[in-house]
Amino acid sequence: DAEITQSPRHKITETGRQVTLACHQTWNHNNMFWYRQDLGHGLRLIHYSYGVQDTNKGEVSDGYSVSRSNTEDLPLTLESAASSQTSVYFCASSDQSNTEAFFGQGTRLTVV
Amino acid sequence: DQQVKQNSPSLSVQEGRISILNCDYTNSMFDYFLWYKKYPAEGPTFLISISSIKDKNEDGRFTVFLNKSAKHLSLHIVPSQPGDSAVYFCAASGRSARQLTFGSGTQLTVLP
Numbered sequence: 480d481a482e483i484t485q486s487p488r489h490k491i492t493e494t495g496r497q498v499t500l501a502c503h504q505t506w507n508h509n510n511m512f513w514y515r516q517d518l519g520h521g522l523r524l525i526h527y528s529y530g531v532q533d534t535n536k537g538e539v540s541d542g543y544s545v546s547r548s549n550t551e552d553l554p555l556t557l558e559s560a561a562s563s564q565t566s567v568y569f570c571a572s573s574d575q576s577n578t579e580a581f582f583g584q585g586t587r588l589t590v591v
Numbered sequence: 592d593q594q595v596k597q598n599s600p601s602l603s604v605q606e607g608r609i610s611i612l613n614c615d616y617t618n619s620m621f622d623y624f625l626w627y628k629k630y631p632a633e634g635p636t637f638l639i640s641i642s643s644i645k646d647k648n649e650d651g652r653f654t655v656f657l658n659k660s661a662k663h664l665s666l667h668i669v670p671s672q673p674g675d676s677a678v679y680f681c682a683a684s685g686r687s688a689r690q691l692t693f694g695s696g697t698q699l700t701v702l703p
Contacts, residue, residue: 510689521695582634
């Protein structure tokens with residue numbers, strides 16, 4: 480069965496470190512998204528991609544970057560982790576014809 | 592400025608009764624609306640959607656109503672079951688945009 484997986488599920492890192500969260504989907508979807516979930520804010524869009532070599536900034540992109548070198552993967556990098564980036568991160572994907580996105584199980588990141 | 596608002600952080604309903612979850616939006620360019628359900632430690636899962644050309648969409652126990660003039664949509668769950676207890680997110684997207692804008696979520700608790 481096709482799926483979308485995130486790794487790691489949990490990570491603790493120190494302030495200032497570079498961190499990369501992985502997202503891999505086997506749906507062959509063109510569209511991929513990264514969201515963060517925080518209490519009182521719901522899900523906020525960090526970055527998104529409509530295809531290979533395409534990346535776009537979302538609502539809360541400062542301090543984050545993504546790259547899309549193939550269809551299956553959209554890794555999210557925190558260049559220099561800050562305590563404000565402690566959150567739960569969700570990756571999602573959708574195909575060209577549908578707006579409904581499928582979500583991964585999330586990565587809980589703690590920056591200490 | 593939140594473009595999609597869910598003003599009720601929580602809702603408790605007795606099993607068998609109707610649950611009504613509300614959502615308001617401010618962006619007139621939104622033309623597709625979705626509801627997602629989220630259990631703890633899992634990613635959001637798609638529940639039901641509605642296009643702006645409709646005012647109602649029904650799927651089993653779930654019905655979504657859209658009032659474009661009021662920029663308001665609601666999700667009705669009838670009858671409510673204890674397994675429906677979860678956080679419900681309202682989301683919206685605009686013409687030619689495939690990314691979703693989410694509300695802050697409503698925690699639904701269905702009491703046995």
